[in-house]
Amino acid sequence: xxxxxxxxxxxxxxxxxxxxxxxxxxxxxxxxxxxxxxxxxxxxxxxxxxxxxxxxxxxxxxxxxxxxxxxxxxxxxxxxxxxxxxxxxxxxxxxxxxxxxxxxxxxxxx
Amino acid sequence: xxxxxxxxxxxxxxxxxxxxxxxxxxxxxxxxxxxxxxxxxxxxxxxxxxxxxxxxxxxxxxxxxxxxxxxxxxxxxxxxxxxxxxxxxxxxxxxxxxxxxxxxxxxxxxx
Numbered sequence: 774x775x776x777x778x779x780x781x782x783x784x785x786x787x788x789x790x791x792x793x794x795x796x797x798x799x800x801x802x803x804x805x806x807x808x809x810x811x812x813x814x815x816x817x818x819x820x821x822x823x824x825x826x827x828x829x830x831x832x833x834x835x836x837x838x839x840x841x842x843x844x845x846x847x848x849x850x851x852x853x854x855x856x857x858x859x860x861x862x863x864x865x866x867x868x869x870x871x872x873x874x875x876x877x878x879x880x881x882x883x
Numbered sequence: 884x885x886x887x888x889x890x891x892x893x894x895x896x897x898x899x900x901x902x903x904x905x906x907x908x909x910x911x912x913x914x915x916x917x918x919x920x921x922x923x924x925x926x927x928x929x930x931x932x933x934x935x936x937x938x939x940x941x942x943x944x945x946x947x948x949x950x951x952x953x954x955x956x957x958x959x960x961x962x963x964x965x966x967x968x969x970x971x972x973x974x975x976x977x978x979x980x981x982x983x984x985x986x987x988x989x990x991x992x993x994x
Contacts, residue, residue, distance in 0.1 A: 777926075805981070807982060807983060809985075814971075814988075814990070815987065815988070816973055816985040816986055816987045816988045817927075817973065817975075817985040818985075819982050819983065819984060819985075822981065822982045862926075862927070864927075864983070866983075870929060870932060870942075871917070871929065871975075871977075871983055872929065873919075873926050873927040873929075874926055875925065875926035876926065
């Protein structure tokens with residue numbers, strides 16, 4: 774069964790900093806990997822999807838990378854803003870099944 | 884565009900009572916459908932997924948069940964709720980091996 778670990782569990786940074794969130798998974802036989810954000814008491818919002826054949830995917834200030842063979846993905850957030858405060862979750866897809874880690878709780882201090 | 888609905892938004896039920904949560908998707912056909920539970924301070928746990936009408940796969944043995952009576956309708960049920968069933972229940976859909984989209988969730992409190 775796929776095990777997903779996200780480090781750090783919590784992160785607090787001043788506004789404007791660049792930051793990296795890490796995701797590792799045990800089963801490298803994935804079709805894709807998706808990054809989400811979750812605001813308190815809300816559902817998940819999709820941020821980026823990286824196909825297994827891709828190494829990077831970018832959307833605005835977000836850049837996600839994928840090293841499938843080593844079971845790792847990173848989410849890079851540039852010039853962080855208070856509105857980025859949320860929990861960030863990664864989810865590798867092993868074929869109709871997405872597995873989630875416990876996420877990284879990000880707080881951006883104005 | 885595609886939309887996913889869940890109801891109710893919140894629910895308070897006594898131990899031993901039945902449960903029925905509904906999820907519907909609009910704007911797509913033959914989606915893969917998923918039920919997740921998120922307990923307080925814990926990650927998302929995949930409960931059930933379905934690739935078609937009447938096709939349900941269970942990830943975790945428990946007192947919950949799921950059904951897919953129509954292509955875009957997914958129902959989570961229980962005959963008798965336990966205290967441990969409290970949590971945030973999320974429905975999601977995807978099409979093929981592409982992005983997964985989540986509904987707004989149902990907050991269930993079992994008392």
